[in-house]
Amino acid sequence: MLVSDALLEALEREGLKVAFGIPGSANLGLYEKIPDHNVNVILMRHEQGAAHAADAYGRVKRKVPGVAFATSGPGATNLVTGLATAYMDSAPMIAITGQVPTAIMGRDAFQETDVVGVTMPITKHSLLVRKPEHVTWAVRAAKVISVTNRPGPVLVDIPRDFWRKDIDFYWPSDEELLKEWIPGYNPTPPKPNPSLIMKAAKLLVEAENPVILVGGGVWWSYATDEVLKLAEILMAPIVTTLMGKNAVPADHPLVLGNAGMHGRPEANYALYNADVVLAIGTRFSDRTVGNFEEFRKGKKIIHIDIDKSEIGKNIDPDVGIVADAREAVKVLREYIVNALKFKRDEEVPIIKKAKEFGEYAWEILLKERGRGMKPWKVLKIVREELPADAIVTTGVGGHQMWAALHYPVLKPGTYLTSGGLGTMGYGFPAAIGAKAAAPDKPVLDIDGDGSFLMTSQNLATVKQYGLNVGVLIFDNGSLQLIRQWQDLFFGHRRVGENLAYLPDFVKLANSFGIEGVRPENYDEMRKAIRRVAQGEALVIDYIVDPDIMVLPMVAPGKVISPENLILTPEQAAGITV
Amino acid sequence: MSDIETYVIKFSIYAAIDGGLDGLARAIHVVRKAPIQFHDMAVIDAGKTKEVSLRISGKKKDIEWLAKKLEKVVEVLEVKVQKMPSEVAIIAAHT
Structure with a gap:
């Protein structure tokens, strides 16, 4: 089987049947074989668009990454912004780029760019296929890496002279793939540590005004229902990051909306004034909390994230739990309900105060202007x-x-x-x-x-x-x-x-x-x-x-607190950034 | 008293597929962005792996964060962090 057929067969087997891209000389060998396969290729008008379309496809499908095709050189570099976008938002996608032939690689060939090198800091993984028979392994690895743990983009670069090479099609098993190709990668997230769950539960039930901060990780881990159930047990408000806005229904009575630099006043009020914050699947972006040190003051932080390098990166938590969000929240809720026999009957007091503050702010913000x-x-x-x-x-x-x-x-x-x-x-x-x-x-x-x-x-x-x-x-x-x-x-x-x-x-x-x-x-x-x-x-x-200015906002570098909310342009007078 | 101390981070890079250079480059990209001071690095060929020793200085918290980031690199198999006096670290990083 030709490498081009093997790659397309691999995409089909992995369920990757939609690709967005633009052909060029380094991937024409791939495009030549597309009519023989069940892979639908959509012609975009710029590779940046192909990357964004693939990213969005993955955001909607979650466990099926979108695929972007591009040729070498400018085709590949045009993907860069899209790959970085997907990387920053943890969206699964796979970019498949053509590369110049192996015989002239590294010699500044026409349309040559070291796209694997270029994309190293902005992809979850990137690799050059160095042997024709590696193509199926590469596609399998790209799929596994892109959708498991914290999702992200993966780039696979394939030299142009490989497309018409004849190989024996080989489909590695999961075990072979993990052992022989990516032994350093564990697709299974760690189980939540029971002692940390107990500690977190104690903090939450003893809190007067706990607030749940939902990030994009709640969407990726299918944790929405678990988060809502936990909020209902605690009768605690949910506020979200910008990415977390996509993870919980805004019409749930405990959801106060998105916090942050341009967040809703009631959400920012609740987050800032909480005595315990349970942050789930978020990296505590500066756009969400503003000044880290100021935000940290006077509150306990519980941080659940699948990526252990996120724990303590921006905010040092009192309890940091490395685990899949759905699993961790489920265990946490079960411990609170079954072991601590806890259930609050009335909303925590901060909800009323946050809504009152919201009413005050919205009256100013929604004046005709x-x-x-x-x-x-x-x-x-x-x-x-x-x-x-x-x-x-x-x-x-x-x-x-x-x-x-x-x-x-x-x-x-x-x-x-x-x-x-x-x-x-x-x-x-x-x-x-x-x-x-x-x-x-x-x-x-x-x-x-x-x-x-x-x-x-x-x-x-x-x-x-x-x-x-x-x-x-x-x-x-x-x-x-x-x-x-x-x-x-x-x-x-x-x-x-x-x-x-x-x-x-x-x-x-x-x-x-x-x-x-x-x-x-x-x-x-x-x-x-x-x-x-x-x-x-x-x-x-x-x-x-x-x-018409977009208000409210908090000036960059300031802690996102009710006092720092700019509700009218006049309130910004004298603020330096 | 300064809270900056010297550490050696040792890690293995899986090199059986591509010789390990891509994994090494990826790891270096991670180190570049860490809030630490880089001193030197040694890489030893061990067949299917490359063994890397990195001598760096920084706050304990930042060193630990760097180690966690290195563990995320797909080719990286194992990461060990050792704190040591700077004169000892020079020797440790090269043996």
């Missing part, structure tokens, strides 16, 4: 019109923060955003990847004008493959968060934020054969969103007043 349709009202319409299981993706910028604040996620797994790397341009190709993963669900990319423009060439892919996604562009003619930071913290010196000469997004969509609309009032907006909900591909150009 600026011209035209207000972002929070538009997002309310989006939520009302999209079904609960619709998938929303976002770009990065002001619109992303608006969505984090005002688009409640009702069904876990339906909110894909670049939280860690903060990659502008993520939202649109991610929507395409999500649609490929879940063709029956409506998909909407909530994007910014600047962000959408970075990957909008993939409109052609939407049309070509009938991957109907909607795009809601927050069009304010500027890099809104940059403008906001310059206005608030850099003396109003606006430099490089003005997106002059933007295209007419309606005409841009039309030029790709896709419909576009520019709603002028809330009724027209509702009709447009409804079309997306019904499965139409549609670009919605939402004109936003650039002077």
Whole structure:
């Protein structure tokens, strides 16, 4: 069997039947054989888009990573931002790149880049296939590594001269793979340490105001139900990180929403004032807690994470439990219920106080300001019109923060955003990847004008493959968060934020054969969103007043506390960053 | 009193598939980002593995964090951390 056939056969056997990519001379030998296999390859218009689409596919499927194909050199380096995005958000994906032939490798051949070397710090693993017969081993290893433990991207680089080499197809068993190929990798997470579970349980039942901080790991470990059950036993509020927003339903009575720099006031209040924080599957990002030392003061921390290098990295916990989140939370709950016979009947007091603070803050925040349709009202319409299981993706910028604040996620797994790397341009190709993963669900990319423009060439892919996604562009003619930071913290010196000469997004969509609309009032907006909900591909150009700042926010470097919340631009006066 | 001390981290890299250079490079990428001071490193060929000794200084917490990060590298088989006086560490790192 040829190596190209063996690789495609391996992808099929691993269930990796959807790939996003662009052909080039170093992977044409692979593309040649695609018609003979059950692998559906979607042509993207830039490799960055292929990586984001594969990342989103993996985020939706969880145990089936998306696959990105790229050629050597620029094709491979164009994947880099997408790989880093997936790495920072622990999303499983596999990149398969062509490499220059072995005979000229290392000699600065045409389109040669050491992509394995380039991607080492931004992938969970990367490898060059050095012998043709290793190809099936490499694909098996990539799959196992990408989806087990803390998920992440894996890159497999294959020299061009291998594609037509004849090999005996060999399918290694799991045992062979782990013993002979990746003996340093253990795909099974450790069991939660019983004595640490007991210690954590004691802290939680003795706490007056425990708060559960949910991170993206709760989604990856299928821990949502266990977390909700534990919260109900403790009657403790759940707040989330930006990634954790995707992991719990916002309409659960104990969920207060996402905390952080642009978090909801009630969530930030609860997190900051908790006496015990149970953090699950989160790396305690600076965007979630702000100043680490300040945040740590006056509270006990229990940290559950599958990755032991996360325990104590940013915040030193009182109890650090290295384990799969679902397993650890389940054992913790069972110990609290069965051994300690504990169940709280009433909500912990901090919930009432947090909600009161939220009411105070929202009254200020939602005052009419600026011209035209207000972002929070538009997002309310989006939520009302999209079904609960619709998938929303976002770009990065002001619109992303608006969505984090005002688009409640009702069904876990339906909110894909670049939280860690903060990659502008993520939202649109991610929507395409999500649609490929879940063709029956409506998909909407909530994007910014600047962000959408970075990957909008993939409109052609939407049309070509009938991957109907909607795009809601927050069009304010500027890099809104940059403008906001310059206005608030850099003396109003606006430099490089003005997106002059933007295209007419309606005409841009039309030029790709896709419909576009520019709603002028809330009724027209509702009709447009409804079309997306019904499965139409549609670009919605939402004109936003650039002077409407995304608030609340906490200045960078400050601890995320109620006192530091900026509710009006005037409150930012004098803050230096 | 300074809380900076000298340590030797020893780890094995699985080298049977590719000779171990990629694993070593990946490990070095991890060390580069750690908040420690790097002194020197020795690598010995042991057949299917490469045995690496790394002499570094830093806070205990950061050294332990680095060891955990190294354990995550797919090719790394085992990581051992030893604290030692700096003059002894020089010898230990090279034997």
